[in-house]
Amino acid sequence: MDFIFTKKAKLIFSAFMLIGVIAMVFGYATDVSDHHNRFWANIFVNGFFYFAISLGALFFLALQYATEASYMIALKRVIEGISQYIFVGSGILIIFFAAGSFHLHHVYHWMDISVMYEFVMEATVGSAHPEYIHEMVDGAVKNSNFDKLIAGKSAYLNQPFFWIRTLIYLGVWCYFANLFRKRSLMEDAIGGTKIHFKNMTYAAMFLVFFAFTSSTASWDWIMSIDTHWFSTLFGWYVFSGMWVSFLIVFVLVSIWLKHKGYLPNVNKSHIHDAAKWMFAISFLWTYLWFSQFMLIWYSNIPEEVTYYVIRIDHYKGLFWGIFFVNFLFPMVILLSRDAKRQIGYMITVGLIIFVGHWLDVYLMVMPGSLGAHAEIGFMEVGMALGFLGLFLFVVFRAFSKAPISVVKHPFLDESNHLHI
Amino acid sequence: MKDDKTIYAMYDDDMTLLAGAKDLVAKGVSIRDVFSPFPIHGIDPVIGIKQTRLAICAFLFGLVGLTLALAGMYYFMIVDWPMNIGGKPNNFFYQNLPAFVPIAFEFTVLLAAHGMALTYFIRNWTLPGVTARNPYPETTNDRFVMEIHPSDFGMSVDELTVELQKTGTILIEER
Numbered sequence: 001m002d003f004i005f006t007k008k009a010k011l012i013f014s015a016f017m018l019i020g021v022i023a024m025v026f027g028y029a030t031d032v033s034d035h036h037n038r039f040w041a042n043i044f045v046n047g048f049f050y051f052a053i054s055l056g057a058l059f060f061l062a063l064q065y066a067t068e069a070s071y072m073i074a075l076k077r078v079i080e081g082i083s084q085y086i087f088v089g090s091g092i093l094i095i096f097f098a099a100g101s102f103h104l105h106h107v108y109h110w111m112d113i114s115v116m117y118e119f120v121m122e123a124t125v126g127s128a129h130p131e132y133i134h135e136m137v138d139g140a141v142k143n144s145n146f147d148k149l150i151a152g153k154s155a156y157l158n159q160p161f162f163w164i165r166t167l168i169y170l171g172v173w174c175y176f177a178n179l180f181r182k183r184s185l186m187e188d189a190i191g192g193t194k195i196h197f198k199n200m201t202y203a204a205m206f207l208v209f210f211a212f213t214s215s216t217a218s219w220d221w222i223m224s225i226d227t228h229w230f231s232t233l234f235g236w237y238v239f240s241g242m243w244v245s246f247l248i249v250f251v252l253v254s255i256w257l258k259h260k261g262y263l264p265n266v267n268k269s270h271i272h273d274a275a276k277w278m279f280a281i282s283f284l285w286t287y288l289w290f291s292q293f294m295l296i297w298y299s300n301i302p303e304e305v306t307y308y309v310i311r312i313d314h315y316k317g318l319f320w321g322i323f324f325v326n327f328l329f330p331m332v333i334l335l336s337r338d339a340k341r342q343i344g345y346m347i348t349v350g351l352i353i354f355v356g357h358w359l360d361v362y363l364m365v366m367p368g369s370l371g372a373h374a375e376i377g378f379m380e381v382g383m384a385l386g387f388l389g390l391f392l393f394v395v396f397r398a399f400s401k402a403p404i405s406v407v408k409h410p411f412l413d414e415s416n417h418l419h420i
Numbered sequence: 421m422k423d424d425k426t427i428y429a430m431y432d433d434d435m436t437l438l439a440g441a442k443d444l445v446a447k448g449v450s451i452r453d454v455f456s457p458f459p460i461h462g463i464d465p466v467i468g469i470k471q472t473r474l475a476i477c478a479f480l481f482g483l484v485g486l487t488l489a490l491a492g493m494y495y496f497m498i499v500d501w502p503m504n505i506g507g508k509p510n511n512f513f514y515q516n517l518p519a520f521v522p523i524a525f526e527f528t529v530l531l532a533a534h535g536m537a538l539t540y541f542i543r544n545w546t547l548p549g550v551t552a553r554n555p556y557p558e559t560t561n562d563r564f565v566m567e568i569h570p571s572d573f574g575m576s577v578d579e580l581t582v583e584l585q586k587t588g589t590i591l592i593e594e595r
Contacts, residue, residue, distance in 0.1 A: 293518065419461070419462065
């Protein structure tokens with residue numbers, strides 16, 4: 001059965017994007033922060049959040065392939081469709097990083113070369129391009145911008161290496177997103193088990209690569225905003241966030257498609273299984289959030305607590321609020337079997353924790369880039385809606401390009417009769 | 421009913437039993453119980469077993485565990501003998517709460533798991549030393565047995581035997 005991307009849906013998503021564009025123009029014009037940091041940080045929050053959803057989809061798809069799981073095959077095209085936003089998402093991230101490289105924003109403090117050098121030639125101080133040096137020579141003075149902690153990280157946090165890493169991550173992820181999609185369409189055409197078995201190998205390769213790069217990418221892109229701070233758990237925390245955000249979108253979109261009559265073979269058991277994932281990964285997110293927080297809180301080492309001090313002092317309600325919302329809503333409401341099979345509950349909880357996880361990304365980015373007084377105004381809401389419109393537009397267009405249920409797959413029949 | 425007899429029908433395949441149970445129920449037979457070495461998927465609604473309430477039990481045990489753990493730590497660490505560990509504040513419960521969460525979590529899991537297991541054993545009466553109520557030891561290996569009381573639905577033993585034979589049973593026994 002083919003999915004029809006109706007004119008009405010296109011119009012609604014375009015309206016969302018229009019709101020986003022208005023918010024961007026209006027926001028950029030009224031943004032009084034240093035180097036338009038507020039505008040660019042918003043680009044990154046939304047750029048990363050929706051990119052992470054599609055990356056979560058790619059990871060989940062690879063997980064299904066590598067484990068040869070059958071239960072989600074009836075919903076495979078939905079996962080695939082969501083993963084197809086990754087190309088647009090990568091483009092937006094590259095624009096954001098490039099803007100940083102060209103000093104259009106100062107979200108990444110370490111991209112400013114002056115913090116890396118201890119000395120500066122006195123004659124060039126105050127000019128457009130001061131001459132920075134590492135060693136004391138005649139005519140050099142102490143560089144007042146020098147930051148010892150950031151300079152110590154310069155072997156890793158320097159622009160050429162950052163760009164090499166970023167392009168490798170994005171390139172390989174996009175390559176696999178394209179590969180899985182192409183092979184899935186090929187499987188529809190020729191059937192058999194050959195593609196299926198080979199997919200397992202590809203998925204295993206992707207998962208190994210992803211296991212490393214999901215961590216390092218979150219260090220490079222998000223943790224380096226709070227340049228002085230570090231946490232080894234951070235990559236997992238970001239990863240669990242992206243996984244659960246994807247599952248929320250996955251459940252909501254599947255329910256919507258089912259409601260529209262597009263997925264006749266999907267029954268309550270499929271939704272129930274997806275809901276179990278959402279429930280479980282909400283716990284994983286909470287577990288990692290709390291593990292990171294508690295160890296830092298307990299040991300109370302000055303260089304570690306900075307991240308939490310600014311968030312608890314200035315964003316207290318948001319900081320504790322998202323923890324309780326993202327934990328307690330799924331925990332209390334989705335605990336019982338019956339609730340997971342009721343689409344009303346799923347939609348309610350899904351929408352609430354969707355906003356919750358957007359705010360989680362917001363709180364990762366904003367205190368580091370804007371300091372203590374970031375706010376949520378028209379720009380934030382408008383841009384979030386705009387990017388949502390773009391995301392759904394791209395995803396729905398991907399749905400419309402292939403049959404919305406797979407036609408041939410070794411496990412299709414098994415999945416269609418899923419009963420739990 | 422004076423002839424309250426029990427009929428046991430043995431099968432050598434779970435799917436044969438499941439198909440047979442569906443046929444029998446459609447003909448008005450009510451099946452008291454099924455003995456099987458493993459859970460047969462989809463048998464519960466056929467023979468009219470209600471959804472288990474064990475999950476509710478587990479939730480309540482978990483709540484008890486959470487309450488006991490928090491109350492205990494409040495008494496030990498705040499009221500009775502406040503301790504200075506790593507310079508942490510110790511005068512108020514909420515200031516120490518993050519440190520108490522892992523213990524509260526573990527104790528919740530401990531009580532929920534043990535409570536659930538014990539409830540299960542007591543409800544099924546399969547505690548150590550209790551005589552097994554399983555009529556055929558083979559059902560712990562590779563046989564599947566239905567227990568039927570013909571008096572439950574007013575069918576004679578002969579009629580029932582005829583119906584049972586149609587379902588591919590390998591042994592029908594009356595006890």
